[in-house]
Amino acid sequence: MHGRNRRRRAPSRRFPAQGDQGQVAGRNELPRDRLHRSVRAVGQLAGLGANFDAFADEESFVLGAFLFEDVGVSAYAGAAKRVASDMKLADAAGILAVEAYHAGIIRAQIGEMGPATIEKANAISRARDTLDGPENAETVTEPGRIHISNTDAQGRAFPRRVGEVLNQVYGAPGGGVNHGGFFPRGVNGVVRRTVRDKPPLTPGAGA
Template sequence: MSEDRKLPNRRQFLSAAGLMGAGAVLASCSPAMSAAPAKTNYDASIGNFALNLEYLEAAFYLAAVGRIGEIKAIGGSAEIILPAGFDGTKAISFESDAVRQYAEEIAQDELNHVVALRALLTSKGATPVDRPVLDIGPAFAAAANATAYNAKVITAPAKLTPDFNPYLNDLFFLHGAFIFEDVGVTAYHGAARLVVDDSAGGILDSAAGILAVEAYHAAEVRTLLYAQKDKPTGYGLTVEQLINAISALRAALGNGKDQGITLNGKANILPTDGSSIAFGRTPREVGNIVFGAKDAPKGLFFPNGLSGDFSALLAL
């Protein structure tokens, strides 16, 4: 081989030197570039926070289809408060067989979520929290009154008459379901960024699967309500007006992350931001809604608070 082939020419030398220089710069920067701060592991707390919400949803739907005993058999003996004269052992008198079947399907889904989350937490070495005291009776009446105050339909200390009862008929059942379903979707979305365990079948994987199911539920409920949007509720508001008033109250408690079943005069089955991405709520924002007041530690659907210590999560 000739000397010309053995020795690099000037251009080759400068190119190599440039690459070496760039490599040296990258090498010197790599520790700083790769040293992302360690993520605080809230996985068990997030799982148990979600479990509290699933206890609530399961109790509501199982009571509606007369199966309240199935959730009472899981997670301890804490009281489940129901409306006077209704004990959840007999299904409400659904006028529509389709709505009855939707209710039964969702009830089973929510019960399955409770069982699945408890098993997942146990498999990860965490202890599932017991079922807290749940109010799925007077709390609905209180939420309806707060909605009416917010919509200026009534003024304090007046209240809606008769008390709002989600177990009275199909339409009110769907209103009760609306209160919960969007909150569940936004809660799972908001917690996703905090989860460390992204393994197959882990906390994030399972939560993403549950989020998808909750989103299906929410869209189903919103569609059924939109189809009856012009129907009077008996409280001086149409379905559209009452549902949008519920949404406005949730928005006031949850930093504006909400939309009703109509938006700008058109159907709004999928509540999203400007990029068509579902809203995500922090645990604190979720707490504001289910407790019925900003920064409250308990109240409304959880009269004694959540089961477990979530002070760190609620502070995020």
């Protein structure tokens, strides 16, 4: 999917951010079959059914976007101190900001969709916790509150280590995992396997 080849979806009367969601999907060039496979696996883990399809309807699309955008924010937040070049750090910061905008749009939309959708999003959050641990409290709601950003008490985004990001995109918990989910053949970066022998990051810490 490419932004230049994808028509922007017109906002619906009830959900005006729908057009923004289309831009999110269009600008992130994700092969649809891999996206289906990865989202379906986490959907199953969250109890959303064996055939969860992120493209089936508006609610499913928003839930699928919720799955990836939050992980993107935490990935860039965790990797920030590993970037040695000021120029590359500026680029990464720009991408992090855009990911955070997208994640906020999706979380706000989930809040507007009502209790049933909110509970499904929280189920996805709990499912993600089974993959890399419960340190990143990512639920959309808690009693009396809707979280449109996933931050600590100081308003800082929760970071993930590289290995924890791989747990998410591979769709598998524990250490030593080198493929699966969105990357059935693994990734080609320096770190390719999940590692679970380090304590969780705190906001502002290096990856």
